[in-house]
Structure formats: structure tokens, C-alpha cells
Amino acid sequence: MATEPxxxxxxxxxxxxxxxxxxxxxxxxxxxSAIRSGATEITLNDVMGHRYIGTGIHAPGVTIHVNGxxxxxxxxxxxxxxxxxxNNAQDGVGNTMNEGRIEIHGQAGDVVGYGxxxxxxLIRGDVGYRVGIHMKGYxxxxxxxxxxxxxxxxxxxxxxxxxxxxxxxxxxxKKPVVGQYCASGMHGGVMYIRGELDGWxxxxxxxxxxxxxxxxxxxxxxxxxxxETFAVKEKLLEFDRFVRIAPVSARPYGRLYVY
Amino acid sequence: MEYYEEPNARVxxxxxxxxxxxxxxGYPEYHVERDDDKCIRCLVCVRQCPYDCTFYDPxxxxxxxxxxxxxxCRRCEFMCPTSAIRMTKWGAGFRDNDNWKQKTIRTVYKQAxxxxxxxxxxxxxxxxxxxxxxMVIDASQVTNPSIxxxxxxxxxxxYIGKKPERHTNPPEVYPNLKAELPVIFAPMSFGAISFNFQxxxxxxAKEAGTYFNTGEGGLHPDLRQYGDHAIxxxxxxxxxxSLDYLSNAAACEIxxxxxAKPGIGGHLPGEKVTWDVSRTRMIPxxxxxxxxxxxxxxxxxxxxxxxxxGLKEATEYTRPVSVKIAAVHNVAAIASGIVRAGADIVVVDxxxxxTGAAPAVIRDHVGIPVEVALAQVDQRLREEGIxxxxxxxxxxxxxxxxxVIKGLALGADAFYIGTAAMVAxxxxxxxxxxxxxxxxxxxxxxxxLAPRLQPxxxxxxLTNLLHGWAHEIKEMLGMMGLNSIESLRGNRLxxxxxxxxxxxxxxxxxxxxxL
Ligand code: SF4
Ligand code: SF4
Ligand code: SF4
Numbered sequence: 001m002a003t004e005p006x007x008x009x010x011x012x013x014x015x016x017x018x019x020x021x022x023x024x025x026x027x028x029x030x031x032x033s034a035i036r037s038g039a040t041e042i043t044l045n046d047v048m049g050h051r052y053i054g055t056g057i058h059a060p061g062v063t064i065h066v067n068g069x070x071x072x073x074x075x076x077x078x079x080x081x082x083x084x085x086x087n088n089a090q091d092g093v094g095n096t097m098n099e100g101r102i103e104i105h106g107q108a109g110d111v112v113g114y115g116x117x118x119x120x121x122l123i124r125g126d127v128g129y130r131v132g133i134h135m136k137g138y139x140x141x142x143x144x145x146x147x148x149x150x151x152x153x154x155x156x157x158x159x160x161x162x163x164x165x166x167x168x169x170x171x172x173x174k175k176p177v178v179g180q181y182c183a184s185g186m187h188g189g190v191m192y193i194r195g196e197l198d199g200w201x202x203x204x205x206x207x208x209x210x211x212x213x214x215x216x217x218x219x220x221x222x223x224x225x226x227x228e229t230f231a232v233k234e235k236l237l238e239f240d241r242f243v244r245i246a247p248v249s250a251r252p253y254g255r256l257y258v259y
Numbered sequence: 260m261e262y263y264e265e266p267n268a269r270v271x272x273x274x275x276x277x278x279x280x281x282x283x284x285g286y287p288e289y290h291v292e293r294d295d296d297k298c299i300r301c302l303v304c305v306r307q308c309p310y311d312c313t314f315y316d317p318x319x320x321x322x323x324x325x326x327x328x329x330x331x332c333r334r335c336e337f338m339c340p341t342s343a344i345r346m347t348k349w350g351a352g353f354r355d356n357d358n359w360k361q362k363t364i365r366t367v368y369k370q371a372x373x374x375x376x377x378x379x380x381x382x383x384x385x386x387x388x389x390x391x392x393x394m395v396i397d398a399s400q401v402t403n404p405s406i407x408x409x410x411x412x413x414x415x416x417x418y419i420g421k422k423p424e425r426h427t428n429p430p431e432v433y434p435n436l437k438a439e440l441p442v443i444f445a446p447m448s449f450g451a452i453s454f455n456f457q458x459x460x461x462x463x464a465k466e467a468g469t470y471f472n473t474g475e476g477g478l479h480p481d482l483r484q485y486g487d488h489a490i491x492x493x494x495x496x497x498x499x500x501s502l503d504y505l506s507n508a509a510a511c512e513i514x515x516x517x518x519a520k521p522g523i524g525g526h527l528p529g530e531k532v533t534w535d536v537s538r539t540r541m542i543p544x545x546x547x548x549x550x551x552x553x554x555x556x557x558x559x560x561x562x563x564x565x566x567x568x569g570l571k572e573a574t575e576y577t578r579p580v581s582v583k584i585a586a587v588h589n590v591a592a593i594a595s596g597i598v599r600a601g602a603d604i605v606v607v608d609x610x611x612x613x614t615g616a617a618p619a620v621i622r623d624h625v626g627i628p629v630e631v632a633l634a635q636v637d638q639r640l641r642e643e644g645i646x647x648x649x650x651x652x653x654x655x656x657x658x659x660x661x662x663v664i665k666g667l668a669l670g671a672d673a674f675y676i677g678t679a680a681m682v683a684x685x686x687x688x689x690x691x692x693x694x695x696x697x698x699x700x701x702x703x704x705x706x707x708l709a710p711r712l713q714p715x716x717x718x719x720x721l722t723n724l725l726h727g728w729a730h731e732i733k734e735m736l737g738m739m740g741l742n743s744i745e746s747l748r749g750n751r752l753x754x755x756x757x758x759x760x761x762x763x764x765x766x767x768x769x770x771x772x773x774l
Binding site: 025028032051052055056058072073076077079091092095096098110111114115117130133134136137138141154157158160161185187188250251257 | 375376377378493495496497498500501502505506528529537538541542543545546547549551555556565568569572573574575616618693
């Protein structure tokens, strides 16, 4: 059941919860009850692989700090809150997320933002396989994932909407900015990738396009947000190093079938 | 878009020959016979045919057909006010050949014409053995008196979900679905079916105290009010899945597979993604809605557990979570893994299940009958002592209350009916669902066709069907001397097999008739 948002009292002390010795279910119950009693700042200490932190919470205006490494499905079905992880995260961050913001001050695992349809995920470091797959955008709800480092295979697979930005900080000959089958099956949305991109890695449903004025206008605040959030000093605004990847058609498999 | 195409010039001119290279349409399958004496030229049939098959020629002042386009949906026949139309098979067909039947030849033509995958709708239409039809039911005589359901109470209610292992005080209670009869409407997504039909299903589910299933297409805002009777699906495309979608529903269902097309995903073509479908699925209008078979965050039973508990967390453990799989080889081991992963309900969908669209080759050749799958899954879960941890829903090929009774005896807790529900509202099983122009307004959202089915009419007919089945189920329980479906569940002694081999009987766990 969705947690009903309650009007927060004017001043509410930040709530600090220690996750040590708690199961994920009990930890999440405590988070929910803190939100119900009006907390808007919650800090979770001693997190050690606790799953589902922030999962299924409908509470705009709440900030959850996570100290330690959270477990899988951090912020799944998230609807509003702002989650800050001061460490690495595991798989399934922001699974089917609807609204809110997740910041990971480290790396994240596989399938970040699966089927995400709104909100923003910022990741300081690298991400694993299948990041931002099945992302959807509808009208004013356009999800965004910004990855500071490099990404694994199947980046943006089946992407149907929204936007992904891949900055490739720390890429090298041994560490390509993105793995194979990037954007395969993509049929909506857009991605911006900074750095050297081998064309053969791209799915055949997409094309590479140089940035235009509209892209630059869109990217500028996004990059500023990233630099500010993670105190990144590297100059990211050299737009000639970015390439835009967009689908050729919204109907990739239109001619495959006969009636 | 198909709908906005100019009327086919060939049809308008009444020329019979299809375009060059179109051998598939070179040989008509059906003949629309029209009795010219009876025909009053009202042109109802012309307006009713969605398959470019019927036209009026003002010069001859007559109504004619392009027979090779006819799919035998029988809409014109049904609507003609003077019964002037009669559908027949076209001529002798090809030379008699049991190996190269008309259908086989025509499919080769179709693919040689187009080079594409031959798509079809509805369910497997091949002559596989039906185990339902080879099982007979027991009845009480003398020593074990039967019960008269008209005068004695009969319990048809099914609680669907996890049960406690043993009785405790206070009892452990888990979230369960409560269906007034063990029949639930199968997952059919808005987009694949019309809004009116889905609304009819929702209304009937509410009226009869059972459930409908949204399929993987989201829940339309106007159907939100039926949330208490909705099972909502989460599939690989995550269409329309939001926190509200999950928490407003009676249960959440993870769709892994579908009996009509195990191992392949859903693909709603862009032309079916209309404005209304687009806002329900939360994707742009006209874009393909791809729901590939693998959920790429599920590669193992552990990953499945992660999603099951993710849904439980999101709904604060107040809803049962179901996992639906297609019946395939080794289904018992798979189901056992699913139960151990924490599912409260396992749905096993047999190879006769319907579909809005599937490659014909997969619909017709992949998967196993639900009867054997069900028997094996029930057996396996009992042997492992985990049968109480989950309820079992059988789907795919349930046509009547007799199938329900037989399935109960094989161990199912409840059943999904999809094709039977469509037939109840007019479907003639013409297998054209994938073309999006169902002449009965069931599997189409074309603005001229969808209104042919009115939600109130659909709801009434569906409720009637459920009432009819409920009465029959009561009669059959009474005749066996039982007064609740609980007493029949997994009671295989009430079944006997006719015309089966010993291996088949053993697989179903039943005895030969006469023993
Ligand atoms: S509906 Fe019947 S009567 Fe009317 S035009 Fe067609 S065949 Fe003639
Ligand atoms: S309405 Fe159906 S049965 Fe009648 S001509 Fe058209 S396709 Fe054939
Ligand atoms: S739903 Fe419509 S198109 Fe599909 S089989 Fe039934 S009548 Fe034909």
C-alpha cells in the first residue's frame, strides 16, 4: 500500500536509524513509520546490503541518506523521495521508478533504472550491464539517468523514452566508454555519450548524430547538476566530444510479420 | 495505418484476382453465398465486414464479395436481417492430402509471398489429444449419497494465496484473493482487447465476486474503481506500472510466460497504440510496445525472488504476488522454484491458451497441455511439502465447467478463462485477433469497430456465463457427494481415464476407467 504523505511539522529533527542487526523488512518498516510521523530527513547508518531501501515509497520532499552499501532494488517503484547513497550501490537501482531522485556517490551494478518512467538518477562512477533498459517517457514525464563513468553491455536496450547521459570519465583503451549491443532495440528517447564510440557496438536500430543547439541547451543544466552534486571539477562541457544516439524508427519491427 | 488506407481499388471494382505475387489470396477458403431473392440490398453486410470482402455495385444494384478476403468471422451472416447469407467452404480445395493440407499449403504461399513471420491470433487450433476430453468424472451411487445442491449449501468460494502450514492460535493469516467461484478472467491487456471488453470483464468480475487481469497493458484510469477486482500484471516492458497501479489492485502478477507463445514476448504494433492505449501504457502514441520474453533483471530463481519481494515491499505485504509461466517441459521443477522464491500464486498456462498475436509456428508447436502440467506441478509441490505455500491457477484451454471440475480434481485452486470469455461476448474463433479489426469489437480499438461491443452487454453475458458454470459446478459436486470445492481439490480418485496409455494415466495420476 502506498504510504500516504503527511504534512510535515514545521521543524522536525532529522531521524537517524541504525540498520545494524535489522532485516531489510524491519529497516524499511522503520523508514516508512518515520515518514508517516513526518520526518523529512532520514539517515540510515550501518547499511550492509539491505535490500529495497526506499522501495515503493510515495513521499515527495523526503530525503534519505544511506551510509554503507545498500542492497538490490534500491528505490524500486520510487515515487518522490530523494535518496543519497554515500557509497556504491548494487543491482536494480531505481527499478520502475516513477518520480524522485537517486544519487550514488560511487558505482552502481546492473539494470539501473529498468522501465523507469520519471525522476532522475545520478551515478558518480561506473555502472554494470543493461542500464536504463526499457526506459519510458510519456508527455512531461521524462526520466533521466546520468552516469559519470563507463557502462557495460546492453546500455539502453529496448529504450522507449527518456534520456541517458554517459560521461565516460576515466575511460581508456582498456576501458571503453560503453560495452557491446549499446541501444539495441531502442525505439524511443535519446542518449548522449561522451568519448570514443565504436560504431559496431551500436544496435542496428539507432544512428549517431552530432549535437545541435537544442541538445546543448538540454545538456548544460544536466551536466551542471552532475558536477555540483558530485563536486566534479573536470570540464564536461566540451560538447564536441558528445554524440547523440537516437532511434531510426519508433517501429523497429514493423515489417517482420505477415497477417 | 491500416485503418486509414484507401479502400482497396480491387475490392471496389470487384475484380477477383489479387495483386501479382499474392498467391495466398489466389485461392479463396470460404464462399460467402448470398441468396439474391432474399437480399433486400440493405447493405448491412457491406458496412459490417471489416476485411474488405463485401461491396455494393450500383450498376448491377447488387451486393458482391471478394471471397478470398473472407476469414469466416460470420459477422455478416449474423447481422443480415433476411438471413440471405450463408458461409460455405470454397469448392473442393486442394487435392486431398493429409500431409499437405490446405492450411499447410496456404501458409507456405503466404510466406513465399512476403518473406515474413506468419502471425496469428487466438489459441492452438491443431488436433492434439485433449486430456480433458479423455477424463471422466465419478458420481455417487448407493453407498455414498449424492447431495442436492438446490437444497443444501455448496461452497464454491476459493481463497487464493499462501496458507499456513498448520493451525495455530491465533492463526497465521496471509493475504489471499477471495473468489466466489474458482474462475477468474485471464490476462488480456487493453490494447490487445478493446476498452469496452475490458470494462465488461471488470464489471462482471465485480458482479460475480471474482477477478479480472489487466494483462501487461496497464490499468485504464476509468477502470481504477474496479481495483479491488483487478489482478495487475508486471511484465518485461513494465507498461503502466506505477506505485498506484500496484497498490490499487487486489494482487500483482509477474508475467514470465504465456501458454500460446512460451519463450517469446508481447509486441503491440504501433498502429494499435492509440491515444487511449498510449496514456494507459504511458508510452507515446503510435510507437511499438515491446515486451520481450526475458525480463532482463530475472535470470534466476534468486532474481525472481528479488522482484517478488520487491512487489511485496511496495505493497507492504498486503497483497498476494503471483507468477505466471507457460506450461513447458520440466514445469514441475520450475513451479517448485517459483514457490520457493516466495510466490503466493503460481499460474500455469497450457499450450491451448489464447493470444492477441503470436507467430503461428510457436502457437501451434510449443508448450504442453495444461492438464499434465497441472497434475505434475500439484504432485511435485505436495511431495516437497510446499503445496500450502502457494495456490495454483490453471489456464489455457478451459472451455466449460467440466474442465473446471476435472482441473480441480487434478489439483488446481482456480482457473483463468480467456477464450471462453471472448466467445461469451461474440467471438467466433476466427483467429484474426492480431489484425486489430475484430468484427465483434473484442480485439480491436478501431473507433468504428470497438463500439460494436457494449460494456454493459459484455458484463451481462459474462456474468451469465459464470452463473451458469457455478450452477453446473454445484450440480457436479453434489453428484459426487461433495459440498465444497475444497473437498475436490487434488482428489484424483474422482477422475478416471478413457483411451489413454498407462504412461499418460500415470502422468495425470489417475486410474483407468473401470478400475
Ligand atoms: S445484409 Fe443481407 S439483406 Fe442486407 S445487403 Fe447484405 S445480404 Fe442483402
Ligand atoms: S463479415 Fe466476416 S464472414 Fe462476412 S464476408 Fe466479411 S470476413 Fe467474411
Ligand atoms: S476475438 Fe475477434 S478476431 Fe479474435 S478470434 Fe474472436 S472474433 Fe476473431
